[in-house]
Amino acid sequence: MGTVNRAVFLDRDGVINKDHGYVHQVDDFEYIEGVFDACLSLKQMGYKLVVVTNQSGIARGMYSEDQFHSLTEWMDWNFADKGVDLDGIYYCPHHAEKGIGEYKVDCDCRKPKPGMLNDAAKFLKLDLSHSVMVGDKADDMLAAKAAGVPTRILVCSGKDIADDSEATVVLDSIVDVPAFLMSLK
Structure with missing residues (x-):
């Protein structure tokens, strides 16, 4: 039996880095504590x-x-320096x-x-039915549900969030994700 090609989809702002609103400069990019170890x-x-990120x-x-x-590119190098290779980075502008x-579009990527x-699944030949979404907003959970991703993890990352029924579980941060996924086995 071959191994399943599965992914953890990560929203960026609020999952990888603190969401300070429209983060676009290195100086404003503050990693969530423990993100590198969790990803490793x-x-x-x-x-x-x-990574799947809306960039409105x-x-x-x-x-x-x-x-x-x-x-x-700077973020990707930071991950690589810590021994973590990101397999894909997708964004919606x-x-x-x-x-x-040209950006005023009702697209299918936002x-x-x-x-x-879906684009990542095609390109990386992923089995979405064995994949996971980690996000900090209802939109992340809804996108994962629409794509057929069964495990949808909503992280608070220090914010109070409304409980969202499309999430499988609500955790404090990405640091808690590996242990949660191990508990599913």
Whole structure:
């Protein structure tokens, strides 16, 4: 029997880094404590790691795609320096109402729609039925549900969040995710 190609999908702001609102500069990027160790554990458990992030700040003209890519490259190197290779980074630069120019699009990639997860699944040949979503908003849970991801983990990351029925479980932060997934075996 072959191994299942499965992933943990990670929202960025509120999961990997503290959500200070439209984070687009290295100086404002503050990692959630323990994120590297947690991600290393997930990789050792056989999961691919895929970042899926809405970036409506691009659509709103608050920062450019180039600025987003520079920050993302820096983040990716930080993970690599800690021995964690991210398998994919997907982002949505659109917003149907608040977007400017070419970014004012009702796309299929902006969460709660499942486009980014589906694209990653196609490209990385993932089995979504064995994958996991870690997010800090209802939209993350809804996108995962729409993509057929059964394990949906809502993390508080220091914020009070409304309980969301689409989540499988609510945990304090990404640090708690590896132990929770081990408990499912």
